[in-house]
Amino acid sequence: MTDTTRVIPDRLQSPLQRRVKSWESLLLAVAVAIFIVNSFMSPYFLNAWNLSDMTFNFTEKAMIAFAMALLIIAGEIDLSVASIIALASTAMGAAVQVGVGTPGLVLIGLGVGLLCGAFNGVLVTRLGLPSIVVTIGTMSLFRGISYIVLGDQAYRGYPADFAFFGQGYVFWVISFELVLFAVLALIYFVLLHKTNFGRAVYAIGNNPVGAEFSGIRVARVKFILFLLTGLMSGVAAICLTSRLASTRPSIAVGWELEIVTMVVLGGVSILGGAGSIPGVVIAAFVMGLVTFGLGLLNVPGIVMSIVIGALLIGVIALPRLWDKWRAHAAKG
Amino acid sequence: MSRHVLMSREVLLSGAILVLLALIASRFPAFITPANLANVFNDTAPLILLAIGQMIVILTRCIDLSVAANLALTGMVVAMINVALPGLPVPVIIACAIGIGALLGMFNGILVWKLEIPPIVVTLGTMTIFRGTIFLLSDGQWVNSHELSDPFKAFPRAEFLGLPVMSWITIAAVLFFSLVMSRTTLGRAFYAAGGNPHAATYAGIDVGKTQFWAFTISGALAGLTGYLWVSRFAVAFVDLAGGFELNVVAACVIGGVAIMGGIGTVAGAMLGALFLGIIGNALPVVDISPFWQLAISGAAIIIAVALNTQANRTKGRIILKRAEHAS
C-alpha cells in the first residue's frame, strides 16, 4: 500500500463494544434491579404463575409498541392505536351478534386495523398533514364510532374457541400472548435491523429530504408503517377482546400514551432517527415489572404511573444532566 | 388586504359556528336564546381557558399534554386547602391555584428549556406524575361537596350582570391574553420563537426561555381552571378531567393554531373551543345521541387541519417572469 491509497478501516469499535455501552444495557440493568428488588419485597413475586400473569401487563401494548417504534423512528407518530383497538373490537363484537365464527372474527379484527392504519397513512402521506394532529383526530373518530355503535352497551358472547388468543396457554405457564409477543419481537427486530426496509426507516427518520433525494420512496415507507401500526392494533384488539371476553367502547382507553411511553423508554428518539427493538422489549418488561411488583405490594396502579412517568423523564434527563455537569466540571 | 388575510381564519371559523347555530336553531330554536348561549359559553369556559394556554405553547413549537392532570392536581390541592382551612378567602385560594399551576408548568418548562427534552416526552411524563401525585395526596379519596366551604363553591356561580363569574373570568382571560399576545414583547416573542426559531435567536430572543414562559402560562391557566372546575362541580378526585388534554389540543387545531408553531390567535383558540362546546351542548337538544360527540369532534379536527395546512402552504419562489405576471 502506498500512502496515497490509505485504507480506511470498516469500524473502530466492534458491535459488541458498542452494545455494552448502549442504552439497552442501561435499561437491562434497571430491569434486573427491579426484578431483584421485587423478589425481596414480596414472597409472591418469584412464582411462575404470578410472573406469567405479569406478562399480560405488557404483551398487548408491546405488540403495538414494536410497530410504533418503527413509526416514531421514521419521524411520525400514531396516537389513534387504542381507538383502533376499540373500533376493531367493536367490529368483532358486532360480527359475533350475527354469528361469525372465530376465523372470521380474526379476519375482521385484522382488517379493521389495516383499514384504520390506511386511513391515517393516506391523510399523512397523501395530504401531507402532521401525523400528531391527524391521529389525535382519528383517535376521537375511531373511538367515537365505537360509541355511536355501542353507546353504554357492551358486546359479549364471543365463541369459546376465541378465548384462546387472550387466555390460552401454549405450554405450562407460557401463554399464547407471550409466544406471540416473542415472535413479533423477533419479526420486528429482523425487519428494523436486518432489512433494507429497516435501513430506509432510519434514513427517513434522520433526514426525510436526504432520504427522498437518495432514491427512497419516503411516502410509501411511511404508509406501510401506518399500515403495520394499524395491523398490530388489530392483533392487540383480538388478544385483548379475547382476554376480556367483552367489548365496551372504553376498551384500552389511554393505551396510546402508555405505548408511546414504552417506546420512548426503550430508547427510541421521539424526534426520529434512533432506537432499537431490543430496547422496546426491555422497556416492556420494565413497565410490566414495575406495575406488577408494586401491585403485589398493594400499591395502586395510579401510583405506579408516577414511577413510569419519572422513569420516562429521568432516563432522558439524567444522562443530559450528567453531560452538563461534566462539561461544567471540565471548564471550571 | 393583508389585514383581511390575517383575519380570515377567525372569520371563517365564526362563520362555521354561525352556520352550526343556524342548523341547530332550525330544529330547536330555544338553543339560540341568549340565556342558553350564555350557558353554553359558561360550560365551555374551562376549555377556552386551557385552549388559550395550549395555543401559546403550540405557538412555540411545543405541546402540553399535562394540562388536564395539572388542572386535576391543582384542583385537588386547593380543595384540600379549603377543607383544612375553610376560612381562607376565595381570592387567596385563586392565587394559590394560579401559583401552583404555574409552578407545575414551570417544571415542564425547565425540562424543555434547560435539558432540551422534547416537550411531548416531558409532558407525557408529568401528566402521569401529576395524576399519581393526586392519588398520593388524597389517598385515592374524593373531596366531596359537603366538605367544601360555601364561598369556595359559590364563587364561580355567582352572577354579575347576568353572567356567572366563571364566564367573566374567561372573558377577562381572553381579553388579557389578546393584549399580551399583540402588545407585549413576550407575546411577539412567542410568535417569533415558533415561527422561525433560528431568526428569533438572531433577533436576541432566547427560544428556550420563551418556551419556558409558554409552559408557565399554560400551567397558570390550568391551575386557575382547576379551582373553577372543582368549585363548580363541587368535587375533586384523581381522574378529574381525564383525557381533557386532547379536547384542548383539538380546540386549538380547530381554532387554526398550526401544530408546527408560529401561527395562532387567542380568538382562534376561543372559537375552536366554542365550536366543540356548542356541538357538545347541542347534541342532546337536537336529539342526537351524545355518543356522537367524540366522532364529530374527531372529524372536525381532521377537516380543520386539512384546511389549515392547505391555507398555510407557502407559495414557492416564482422564477419565470411570465408566470409571475400571470399570477
Place this chain on the structure above:
Amino acid sequence: MLMQADHMPSTSGTQGTQGDIPVLALNGVTKTFPGVTALSQVSLQLFAGKVTALIGENGAGKSTVVKILTGIYQPDGGTLEVDGASVRFATAQAAGDAGVTAIHQETVLFDELSVAENIFLGHAPRGRFGLIDTNAMIERAREILAGIGANIDPRTRLRDLGIASKHLVAIARALSIDARVVIMDEPTAALSQKEIEELYELVETLKAQGKAILFISHKFDEIFRIADNYTVFRDGALVGSGAIADVTEAEVVKMMVGRDVSQIFPDRERNIGAQILVVDGYEHPTEFAEISFTLRRGEILGFYGLVGAGRSELMQALFGITRPSGGTVLIDAEPVTIRSPADAVAKGIVYVPEDRGTQGAITALPIFQNVTLPSLGRTSRNGFLQLAEEFRLAREYTRRLDLRAASLDTTVGNLSGGNQQKVVIAKWLATQPKVIILDEPTKGIDIGSKAAVHDFMAELAAQGLAVIMVSSEIPEVLGMSDRVIVMREGLIAAELTGDALTPETLVRHAAGI
C-alpha cells in the same frame, strides 16, 4: 513635506488613519467545530464611516465571522473589541446592545408577523403600562421605510411580500436599531439591478451617518465600487487586508484562491461519445420553460447563471423531485417518465445537490450506510442486509474518491465539507449511473477537496460518464466544461462552446445585458 502631509486626506486613503480606533475589531480569533477549524487566528477591523468588504470563497469562514460578530457563536480564542475595549458577546442580544446588526436572509423572517413587528421585534416603542405602542411602531416603521425609498405598508404581513421587499424590511430593521455596525451578508444576491442601485445609495447614506459597514459579497464589481477597505479570508485564515484603492481585482482573486486561476483545473482528454440524454421542450408552471438540450457520453456540460436562474429547479425536475408540466426526456433514445428520485436512479440519472446537509447526505448515519443507501438492492439478498457486501461497496468507492475518514463507520456529520461531498458522490457512483448531475459541487469545501472533486469529474467523463455541472463560479465553469448552457429567469439564454466561452460572454448572457 509637512505641508503635503497635511493636505493628504488620510494616508492610505481609507484603511483608517493612523491612531484611528476601529469601532469593532476581531483580534486573532479562532473558532473550531468538531472536525473542522472554521477560523484560525483571524483579525478584522471595521471603522466608522467606512465600508469594509469581507472577501473569500464559500467555506472561507465568512459566515462564522458574522455569527461571532452577532453573538451567535463565541470564539474559542482571540478577542473582540468595541472602541478598543475588549468585550464578549454572550448572546445575540448583547451584540445588538453594542450596536451590531446584521442584514441577511436569516435576520428577520417571521412570515406571520407584520412588517412593523418584524422591524421592531425586541425593541418596539412602549406606551402605557409597558405595552407595545402599535401606532407609534407603525408610524416609525413607515418613516424608516420611506427613508430608504421602500414603498411597503408596515401593516402588511411579511409572508405577503416578495424577496426584495423582505430584504428592505431587514435593512429597515437595522436602521431602527440605530446600529453603529451594519453587517450586510450578500445583500444584493436576490435583488434586481434597479434595487441594487438603490441599495448602493443606501450604503452611502449609512456611511455618511458614520456607521461602520461590513459588506460581504462575491461580486467584484460591487466590492470595487462601494468598499473602502478589504479583508480576504481563505480556508478560515486571514490572507490579506488593506485599502481597496491599493489593490487590483486580479490580486484579490489570487489572495482568495491562493494561486493563479488558470492552474487549478485538470487537463483532460476529451473523449466525447454517443448522445445519451435528450431534453426537449421541458417546462414547469413557475420555474422554467422551453428547455431543450442534449448531452453526450464523456461530456461535461456546464450550467451557468445567476443564483435563482432556475438551474437547480431544472435539475431537480430531471431528478424527479418536482413535477414538470410538459416536455420529453430521452435516455439512450428511450422516452422516460421520472416521477420520483427512485425512478431517476433506476433510469441512471443521479443528482448531487447543492444543499449537502439536508439533501445530499444523511449526516447522522455512518459513511458506509450513506454510500449504500441507493444501492441496497444490490448489496442485499432478498431484502436482507449484508453488511460485508455494504462495506465492500463503500470501501471501493470511497477509496476511488480518496476519502479521508477515521473509519467507514464514522458518521458523515463528523467529516469536513469536502469529505462529505465525496461521500455523496461515492453514493451515486456506486449506483453506476449514466448521467451525473452535480449542483455547485465545490461550494463550501476547502481548496484541496475542490481540486480532488475536479480531478474526479474529469476522470468520470474520461470513463464515459455524462456529467452535468451546475456552477456559479466562472473559473470552475470555464475550467471544467466542454459546453456551457447559460440560464436566465428560467429560460436558456445561450449555449456556448469553444471561443465563445469567455467570462464576459457568460456574465453578459446571465445578466441579460
